[in-house]
Every structure is written in C-alpha cells, then in structure tokens.
Amino acid sequence: VPTSAGTPASGSVVGNVSVSPNVLKVSGPAEVIGKIDKVTAAIDVTNMSMDISDSVIPKLYDEKGNEIDTTKLNLNLSTVTVGAQILNTKSVGLNFQTSGKPGEDYQITSITYEPQNVRVKGTAAALNKLDMITIPKEVLDVSGIQSDMTKTVDISSYLPNGVDLVTPSDKDIAVTVEIEKAAVEEFNIPTANISINNLKSGYKVTFDEDKVKVAIAGFSSDLDKLDASKVTADIDVAGLKEGEHTLKLKLNLAEEYAQSGNQTVTFTIEKK
Numbered sequence: 001v002p003t004s005a006g007t008p009a010s011g012s013v014v015g016n017v018s019v020s021p022n023v024l025k026v027s028g029p030a031e032v033i034g035k036i037d038k039v040t041a042a043i044d045v046t047n048m049s050m051d052i053s054d055s056v057i058p059k060l061y062d063e064k065g066n067e068i069d070t071t072k073l074n075l076n077l078s079t080v081t082v083g084a085q086i087l088n089t090k091s092v093g094l095n096f097q098t099s100g101k102p103g104e105d106y107q108i109t110s111i112t113y114e115p116q117n118v119r120v121k122g123t124a125a126a127l128n129k130l131d132m133i134t135i136p137k138e139v140l141d142v143s144g145i146q147s148d149m150t151k152t153v154d155i156s157s158y159l160p161n162g163v164d165l166v167t168p169s170d171k172d173i174a175v176t177v178e179i180e181k182a183a184v185e186e187f188n189i190p191t192a193n194i195s196i197n198n199l200k201s202g203y204k205v206t207f208d209e210d211k212v213k214v215a216i217a218g219f220s221s222d223l224d225k226l227d228a229s230k231v232t233a234d235i236d237v238a239g240l241k242e243g244e245h246t247l248k249l250k251l252n253l254a255e256e257y258a259q260s261g262n263q264t265v266t267f268t269i270e271k272k
Contacts, residue, residue, distance in 0.1 A: 003040050006047075015084075017083070090119070090122075119167065187216055189231045196235060203271055231251060232251075242271065
C-alpha cells in the first residue's frame, strides 16, 4: 500500500499516491510469513509543492501495527518506486441562485448559507479557472413559498472536472432562503404609458381616464423610490371590435417590484 509521510508545502495537499511494482514476493519461515498483515511504502512529502517520485524501502507490519523484522525473510525487491501527486489548494466562494417566485406579495430578503467558502484542491490549471462555485438556480425552487425555506445542498456534483474538496464533509451546505410579506401600495400611472398590442390598422384606442390606479408590491424602501410616471404597461386588443372594452393590464416592473392582484383599464376602440 503506497502512503505519504510529512506535510507538503503551505497551500498544497497530497493527491494520488501510487507504487510500482505493486506486488512484493516474500519467502521465509512460515511463523514469520504468517504474521504479515500488510506491506506499506511511504514517501516523504515534507515541504513539497510539486509531484514527487522516489525509491522507498517497503515495510511489513503485523495485525497490531508492529513492524516485522525482515532479516529472516527474502524479498524479491529491496525498494519500490512511489509517486505522490502534489495538488494546489484554493478557497472559493459559493453562489446560490433561486428559481420560481414566492407566494403572492412575498419577496426574498436574503439567502444565507454556511460555510460561505470552501477549500478545494486540484492542479494549478484547474484552479486558475475557478473563482466561485455556482449552484444552479433549479436547486433552490422558491415557487409559492410563504415562509423561510431551509435546505441542505450537496455541492460536490457542481465542482468542475479535476477539482475536489479538501475536506469532503464540506460538501453539505445548509442554505436558508428568508422571505417576508411585501408592502402593497397603490399608484396612478398615466394611460399614455400603456402600449397597445395587435391593434388593427386604421383604428385607434382612447382611454376613459388620463391615469389608471394599480397596486404594486415591494419593500417599503423600494416603493418610496418608485416613480409612477415612468411605470409602463401593456394590453393586447387582438380580436376586439369597435366599442368600449375593459382588459387586464400587464405592468412592466423592475425585479424588486411585483404586480399585486389584477388591475384593469377601460378604453374605446374606434376608427381613425
């Protein structure tokens, strides 16, 4: 069994350790041969920062871990070649994203997780390309939730090829998505900001009022900054004939806002 001894240079860890040849033939008295439990060949990696290979004298041990005196034994090899891969390490952050939308009038306030950084190992070429581990948004689906969501995420499958965790137990990350019920305020937006889709050529739309009242959800601090005069909306008049109609408005809002409930607008279609 090939092993390593000592501690590599700072920022490095031992990767694969191999031995060649990997079979040792031993002959001698039966009472001594019978005590052999394992054979090891340890290479010293102290302060090493790159791959190393060396000739190592195999050592024989009994089942209690005591070294066996080989003076009465014949070994077909006095030394074996042991190679140790020395890998670089790096601390990288995690990037959690979400998919879906919380329940109506709820918004995400924060995504917290522990640990926030993990230590990874790999070749210099592999680590140079890695600054952050991004977990796909589908992993945290917040669709319809109305309370905080806690989930343990195994990040090991999201590591790039050639990169592993220095500490395997770091793979399980406890993630909490915190939400809160948003505030809802009413705003009057200009009907001039409403885009009319699929209006037949030669016709026009006239709104009953210069402004229409809408309800918008968001954090109070964001709602305080909202300029209603710049909010735009859409209606689709496909298939509608001349006369008065009432349709649902689709508000065009930045991601920190959400349309609360259904708002409608009344208008008239007539020939130009």
